[in-house]
Amino acid sequence: MRTSRAGTSHTVLWAGWAALAAGAVLCVIGWYGVSGERFAERQLPYLASCTVPGAALIVAAAVLLAHGRDATAAARVEELYALLVAAEPPREEAEGERPVAGELVAVPGGTLFHRADCPLVAGKAEAGPVDEHGRAGLDPCPVCAPDV
Incomplete structure (x- = not known):
């Protein structure tokens, strides 16, 4: 029996992994754009549009993944508690x-x-x-x- 918390934690984990992937892609695009420009004035748009948002997405992904792991652990504890409570007492x-x-x-x-x-x-x-x-x-x- 899965609780709604377990379903929510899987959604949060998937969102975390997606944010991590998108952040990594943005950081790579920003690095590639910056590396192709010689002057700092021409590198700034790549930093502002790709690298900084990519780094923010990576930080957000870390928070989402940590929260998702905690929610998964809490759902498992609830499931184990339900099994423990539902266990048949020893017969006399x-x-x-x-x-x-x-x-x-x-x-x-x-x-x-x-x-x-x-x-x-x-x-x-x-x-x-x-x-x-x-x-x-x-x-x-x-x-x-x-x-x-």
């Missing part, structure tokens, strides 16, 4: 399956045992209760520091 397990806060739990194949409210295992459906015999080869978690 059934009340009977969730470990009680005082229980010790472990993840199959893991090397640590944790308290049930430890942030390292919170929301993991595969984390299951551990008894005295099940935690024989496991170390206590350094984050939640379960009482042994």
